[in-house]
Amino acid sequence: MDAREILTRLYRAAVAAVDPAALVAEALGRRGAGVFVRSVSARAQREFVFAPSRVAVLAVGKAAVPMAAAAHANLGSRIDDLLVVAPEDAPFRVLPPSARTIGARHPDPDESSLAAGEAALSLAGSLRRGDLLVVLLSGGGSSLLCAPAPGISLDDKSKTSNLLLAAGTPIADVNAVRAALSRVKGGRLAAAAGAADVVTLVLSDLGDDGWHLVASGPTLGSPTRPAEARAILERYRIASLMPASVRAHLSYGHEPAPLRQSGPRWSVLLADVHTALEGARVEALQLGIEPRVVPELLSGEARTAGRRLAFAGATAGDLRRRRFMFAPRRHVTILGGETTVTVKGRGRGGRNREVALSAAREIAEAPGVTMLCAGTDGIDHEPDAAGAFVDGGTVARAEALGLDSARALLENDTAPFFHALGDAFVPGPTGTNVGDVAFVLGPPVAEDDSPGLLQPA
Numbered sequence: 001m002d003a004r005e006i007l008t009r010l011y012r013a014a015v016a017a018v019d020p021a022a023l024v025a026e027a028l029g030r031r032g033a034g035v036f037v038r039s040v041s042a043r044a045q046r047e048f049v050f051a052p053s054r055v056a057v058l059a060v061g062k063a064a065v066p067m068a069a070a071a072h073a074n075l076g077s078r079i080d081d082l083l084v085v086a087p088e089d090a091p092f093r094v095l096p097p098s099a100r101t102i103g104a105r106h107p108d109p110d111e112s113s114l115a116a117g118e119a120a121l122s123l124a125g126s127l128r129r130g131d132l133l134v135v136l137l138s139g140g141g142s143s144l145l146c147a148p149a150p151g152i153s154l155d156d157k158s159k160t161s162n163l164l165l166a167a168g169t170p171i172a173d174v175n176a177v178r179a180a181l182s183r184v185k186g187g188r189l190a191a192a193a194g195a196a197d198v199v200t201l202v203l204s205d206l207g208d209d210g211w212h213l214v215a216s217g218p219t220l221g222s223p224t225r226p227a228e229a230r231a232i233l234e235r236y237r238i239a240s241l242m243p244a245s246v247r248a249h250l251s252y253g254h255e256p257a258p259l260r261q262s263g264p265r266w267s268v269l270l271a272d273v274h275t276a277l278e279g280a281r282v283e284a285l286q287l288g289i290e291p292r293v294v295p296e297l298l299s300g301e302a303r304t305a306g307r308r309l310a311f312a313g314a315t316a317g318d319l320r321r322r323r324f325m326f327a328p329r330r331h332v333t334i335l336g337g338e339t340t341v342t343v344k345g346r347g348r349g350g351r352n353r354e355v356a357l358s359a360a361r362e363i364a365e366a367p368g369v370t371m372l373c374a375g376t377d378g379i380d381h382e383p384d385a386a387g388a389f390v391d392g393g394t395v396a397r398a399e400a401l402g403l404d405s406a407r408a409l410l411e412n413d414t415a416p417f418f419h420a421l422g423d424a425f426v427p428g429p430t431g432t433n434v435g436d437v438a439f440v441l442g443p444p445v446a447e448d449d450s451p452g453l454l455q456p457a
Contacts, residue, residue: 003370003441004389006287010280010332010439011427015376017279018434020063020138020203023270024070027201028134030078035132037199039268048266050197052132056081056123060116060145060215061138062106062377062433063203065090068136072096083123085116085144089429104144107165107381108158117147117184120218124189127196129263135189135198139205139377139433141215142175147184149249156243157181167236168301168342172209175216177232180224181249185216187223195263204272205376205435207297207337211269220267226250273297273336273435276376280334280437289441290329297337298438302351303409305339306358309371312440333440347413350381352436353388353424357414360390361405367392368443374425377433384415385424387436397421 001009026040035055038047057079059068064086072079072095084095088103095101102119104112127133148157160181164174179186190198200219204211212220229250233239239247277293284291294312298305312333339351356373363369374380374387395405398421408417418424 001287003391004372006289006332007370007372007389007439007441008427009287010283010334011372011374011425011437013283014276014280014437015427015430015432018203018271018276018376018432019066020270020432021066021070023203024067024136024201025074027268027270028071029074030076033078035075035078035134037134037201037266037268040270046268048199050132050199052197053130054080054127055132055134056083056127057134057136058083058085058120058123059136060085060120060141060218061136061203062087062140063138063431064136064144065092065094066431067138067201067203068099069094071134071136072099081123081126083119085120085141087140087144088112106140106143108162109143109146109154111154113144113146114154116145120145120189121147121184121192124192124196125194127193129195131196133193133196133198135200135219137200137215137218138203139214139435141218142178142185145184145215145218147182149181149183152181152245152249156245159243160246163238163241164232164236165340166343167238168340169232169236170209170299170340171338172206172213173232175213176224177229178216179221180226180229181246182216185218186221187217187219189218190220190265193263197264197266199266199268201268201270203270203432203434205338205433207273207299207435211272212267219265226252271434273338273376273437276434276437277334277336280439284332284334288329290331291334292331293334298335298339298355298436299337300339302339302341302354303358305337306355307362309335309355309359309373309438309440310362330445331442335438335440336435338435341412343412345411345413347408347411348382348416349408349412349414350375350379350385350387352380352386353414353418354409354412355436355438356388356390357405357409357417360394361409363390363392364395365392370441371439372425373436373438374427375433375436376430378427378430382415383429385418385426387425388414388418389423389425394421394423
């Protein structure tokens with residue numbers, strides 16, 4: 001099995017470990033007329049049981065369709081209303097005819113996103129004491145579900161998000177600002193449900209930043225105060241670039257109305273990137289490869305994270321040149337998280353391909369090390385790839401084709417670079433999303449390696 005096949009196997013195992021349908025099927029079910037929700041995480045074992053008059057299910061995000069399908073399969077006729085908001089190319093056909101579906105655009109919201117926001121608020125507002133709202137959240141929900149605050153247009157909201165992302169702002173901070181400009185985010189959807197019970201099941205793409213902020217926290221978050229949002233904009237030096245309506249909404253003396261909610265609020269984390277990394281670890285062992293999972297998540301600027309991967313690659317190469325007390329095996333370092341890109345050029349690409357190209361430049365001519373960096377949703381900012389493969393020969397092969405790796409990074413133009421090389425990783429949309437994964441595979445162990453003390457061969 002060659003290196004790329006191994007890395008692809010690890011990626012698919014990571015994605016399978018965060019399969020949204022399987023996670024919801026395990027966490028949500030019915031007992032007679034009752035509905036139960038339980039934790040599927042080994043970190044926290046909990047179970048909630050409800051005896052609701054009516055049950056409404058709202059699924060929002062990149063994984064909304066499989067999550068909603070699993071909920072319907074388990075609850076069946078117990079669901080009185082099912083609203084599903086997903087990317088416009090999602091496989092809505094797998095849902096029951098009774099489901100209401102809205103396909104919206106990601107990462108930039110559109111008019112369908114506005115319709116989705118109003119539909120979600122209307123659904124929540126229709127519930128009364130004794131009813132149950134089940135919310136199934138996954139990454140991408142912030143752009144799919146929009147209801148801007150009064151006086152803020154969809155265009156101004158979108159410009160604000162794009163400026164934040166272009167400045168390299170971490171997604172948790174982006175979502176905090178989004179919540180300050182919304183009627184549905186920052187806990188406001190839960191508030192709209194009034195006295196009804198609200199239970200939220202989350203497939204998190206935020207790593208360790210707080211899964212209550214997924215999709216900008218429509219049911220689990222709290223309203224971001226204007227001062228907090230202003231501090232974020234000033235930290236990334238883009239406050240003066242904000243549309244006038246946004247600056248006015250976040251001005252001094254403008255405070256959000258307090259949330260009025262009286263019903264209980266419950267939540268369960270279904271999975272996050274750590275779950276995906278564990279899936280890859282188990283697959284590596286089954287392939288006879290020694291895995292090392294790095295607990296600290298990838299974050300910060302993509303190019304810096306690429307250098308961190310290069311260090312892992314150097315370590316993997318060093319392991320190849322040493323003997324161990326135990327029978328030697330091939331090694332893989334497994335990492336996850338989500339980086340940011342400060343956009344300075346006008347090219348095409350995404351954070352995973354920037355991480356990969358940065359790492360490739362650092363390991364140029366290093367023998368035997370192969371890497372894969374990819375988004376678990378199958379998309380790296382644009383739908384043409386999830387990420388890229390690189391190895392010690394990537395830069396040399398690029399130069400032979402007349403490609404300039406330094407310029408590709410400078411112009412944020414990594415997409416055409418990797419497609420020209422044939423090194424783009426294109427698994428297609430996966431239907432899930434917990435952030436990004438990266439694998440650094442060391443070279444094969446030589447046949448003459450044998451057990452021994454840790455010393456140069």
